[in-house]
Amino acid sequence: MSLVRLGALGVGSFFCVAVLWGAVQPRDAVVPDPVKALYKHPHAIEWVHNGAGNLGITGTFDRKQLQRGFQVYKEVCSACHSINRVAFRDLADLGFTAPEIKAIAASYEVPSIDDKTGEPATRKGTPADKFPLVYPNEIAARAAQNGALPPDLSLIVKAREGGTNYIHSLINGYADAPASWTVPDGLYYNPYFKSLNIAMPPPLAADDQITYVDGTKSTREQYAKDIAVFLTWTAEPKLEARKETGLAAVIFLLIMTGLGYLSYKKVWADVKRKSA
Amino acid sequence: MSFPWAKQYQPTTEIGKFFDKQLPLPRFVYGALGAGYPTPKNLNYFYNFGVLAGVALVIQIITGVVLGMHYAANTTVAFDSVEHIMRDVNGGWMLRYMHAVGASFFFGVVYVHIFRGLYYGSYKPPREVLWMLGLVIFLLMMATAFMGYVLVWGQMSFWGATVITGLFSAIPVVGSYIQTLLLGGFSPDNATLNRFFSLHYLLPFVIFGVIILHVWALHIPGSNNPTGIAVKTEADTVPFHPYYTAKDFFGLGVYLTLFAAVVFFAPNALGEVDNYIPANPLSTPAHIVPEWYFWPFYAILRAFTVDFFFIPAKLMGVLAMFAAILLLFFLPWLDTSPVRSNSYRPLNRILFWVFVVVALVLGVAGGKPAEEPWVRLSQVFTAYYFAHFLIIIPLVSRFEKTKPLPRSISEAVLAKYGNSAPGVAAQPAE
Numbered sequence A: 001m002s003l004v005r006l007g008a009l010g011v012g013s014f015f016c017v018a019v020l021w022g023a024v025q026p027r028d029a030v031v032p033d034p035v036k037a038l039y040k041h042p043h044a045i046e047w048v049h050n051g052a053g054n055l056g057i058t059g060t061f062d063r064k065q066l067q068r069g070f071q072v073y074k075e076v077c078s079a080c081h082s083i084n085r086v087a088f089r090d091l092a093d094l095g096f097t098a099p100e101i102k103a104i105a106a107s108y109e110v111p112s113i114d115d116k117t118g119e120p121a122t123r124k125g126t127p128a129d130k131f132p133l134v135y136p137n138e139i140a141a142r143a144a145q146n147g148a149l150p151p152d153l154s155l156i157v158k159a160r161e162g163g164t165n166y167i168h169s170l171i172n173g174y175a176d177a178p179a180s181w182t183v184p185d186g187l188y189y190n191p192y193f194k195s196l197n198i199a200m201p202p203p204l205a206a207d208d209q210i211t212y213v214d215g216t217k218s219t220r221e222q223y224a225k226d227i228a229v230f231l232t233w234t235a236e237p238k239l240e241a242r243k244e245t246g247l248a249a250v251i252f253l254l255i256m257t258g259l260g261y262l263s264y265k266k267v268w269a270d271v272k273r274k275s276a
Numbered sequence B: 001m002s003f004p005w006a007k008q009y010q011p012t013t014e015i016g017k018f019f020d021k022q023l024p025l026p027r028f029v030y031g032a033l034g035a036g037y038p039t040p041k042n043l044n045y046f047y048n049f050g051v052l053a054g055v056a057l058v059i060q061i062i063t064g065v066v067l068g069m070h071y072a073a074n075t076t077v078a079f080d081s082v083e084h085i086m087r088d089v090n091g092g093w094m095l096r097y098m099h100a101v102g103a104s105f106f107f108g109v110v111y112v113h114i115f116r117g118l119y120y121g122s123y124k125p126p127r128e129v130l131w132m133l134g135l136v137i138f139l140l141m142m143a144t145a146f147m148g149y150v151l152v153w154g155q156m157s158f159w160g161a162t163v164i165t166g167l168f169s170a171i172p173v174v175g176s177y178i179q180t181l182l183l184g185g186f187s188p189d190n191a192t193l194n195r196f197f198s199l200h201y202l203l204p205f206v207i208f209g210v211i212i213l214h215v216w217a218l219h220i221p222g223s224n225n226p227t228g229i230a231v232k233t234e235a236d237t238v239p240f241h242p243y244y245t246a247k248d249f250f251g252l253g254v255y256l257t258l259f260a261a262v263v264f265f266a267p268n269a270l271g272e273v274d275n276y277i278p279a280n281p282l283s284t285p286a287h288i289v290p291e292w293y294f295w296p297f298y299a300i301l302r303a304f305t306v307d308f309f310f311i312p313a314k315l316m317g318v319l320a321m322f323a324a325i326l327l328l329f330f331l332p333w334l335d336t337s338p339v340r341s342n343s344y345r346p347l348n349r350i351l352f353w354v355f356v357v358v359a360l361v362l363g364v365a366g367g368k369p370a371e372e373p374w375v376r377l378s379q380v381f382t383a384y385y386f387a388h389f390l391i392i393i394p395l396v397s398r399f400e401k402t403k404p405l406p407r408s409i410s411e412a413v414l415a416k417y418g419n420s421a422p423g424v425a426a427q428p429a430e
């Protein structure tokens, strides 16, 4: 079998030399990336739905906050963004009653087909419908938005590093660009956005832009928190069930494991005794 | 096979006797996982991971089959169908998180299992075939997990599929033909998704079959053990049941508790956020990475940055990545030391831990963007990876001075528990 070892020596040397040859090549001088220098990570803040220690093990959504977040969405964001994966009936999770949901659904027009002519038409939404798209397709969206595409927000919290924190930081993260940075026309400087230049105009410009009915202070900071929590719910409507089930499962498994440990010790007692 | 003292299955009921004559399945299980399988009595917790891997596969199959009832393998709706599972199917979120996290845990367990084998020399005679069957399982798992990840049809699914199948195009002459065959076209599309779903459904059952061979091959010589020395007498063994069934049940409890903690409290921690964006062939993510369990091999792939004589860098990377796994098939003939366990190989034991660190660093580097210092680090550590198996181990196994072995497993156990058996020169056995 020394042939195997001879072959191995050959193959091993071949790969080693090839890869180390690459390692000793000089590298291009690193050009400092101005985006990296100005980019800001989202602030980590405590969320009620993350429960004790912000760990995400316990905690439920604040229903009032979800409703306020929905209000922010409806009054501001829905002008440009859809939440097409959410059905009206899902709003029951937020504490809305069946008649309220019916009324909300009916205030939206959803696509349908005219049952006489067969032409595309619209009708009033029902609780079983999803929130309709704002634009029928990407081309229409870009045409209306100066070439930019406002993404569907249903899953945005799961689709961005930082999740809930990111939405909160981004929405109120608009700032004046430093002198070293030029913002192209039609874009806005926002250091929390990956390229720093975002096509979305600051959606929440002033306190009191939205009037909360539950007595909560109407501030931009509060709006940003509420919309961030609402979008956390749209991204994972089953979040509360997940943690509840998890707690029960982990407690059950801990007990099972404890009993398993005791029976393991008992089964092995004679073997260990004989050995010791 | 078995040791002469293995207990024989004795059917006690009429129906038991009836079946034993016509289809002795209970006899088979009794001999494989029951009281009829004498097992070294000194196995430590690292020996739980084989059973854990089996359970992990069963969890993947059960959750996967139910997911398959709701999933639609069509590019226009695949992503939506996964979200439908998450939102509208009863318990669907749990199935999907168990399946996604389960794949990660499966790899974690199998990696521990493989490193256990490396440490205790389980690949050495008489277990070479057993070792190679394990590697076949590992390769099949990688193919299965890669294709499963594509099924979601998110951004990382699409671009991961583009990058990985693109590797084959580096192979001269037949490369682009293989790539087209894998994809069913020139880029990932509906044909890709359909064949990947078909294969993703098939391969776990192939894995199941190979596991049966793996366990069969295990039962010929019996389990290795931390001393690496062979079983000699009945005193060295205990019956698998109840001793190791009890220990494995406890190990399984610990495993499932950790698994549940991640599934329920941090189900997306091991994933990439980009895969929650539906696939878009027109928008390339800034940083394409595979799942963490591929990172060491991804680091090796990307470590080859310059052409080597007439071989393009990309081809070198692809060759190295495949070689990095395939060389493990030759390990039984590269490591010629007659001593199995690293407990008695002072030099090789240090090298083992050096290799663990190298593998971990390659893992970290593989998950980073292709920037310094990660590229150069990958290059140096890739060189060590190959040198370790192909140059250093063959030499060390030749010249290393090993420590004296205990005379038997029982003797080693006695030494460990503090009493040296009468007439035996005291010597440490770990």
Ligand code: HEM
Binding pocket: B057, B060, B061, B062, B063, B064, B065, B066, B067, B068, B071, B082, B096, B099, B100, B103, B106, B141, B144, B145, B146, B148, B149, B150, B151, B152, B200, B201, B203, B204, B205, B207, B271
């Ligand atoms: C070796 C065992 C298996 C492994 C390692 C594995 C791995 C994976 C992975 C990594 C994913 C992507 C998960 C995600 O990010 O959502 C996936 C998805 C999927 N797998 Fe598997 N799988 C296995 C067995 C099976 C089996 C037997 C089926 C039966 C049909 C199956 C059906 C599916 C389906 C339908 C999806 C797409 C839905 C989803 O993403 O949850 N898998 N698999």
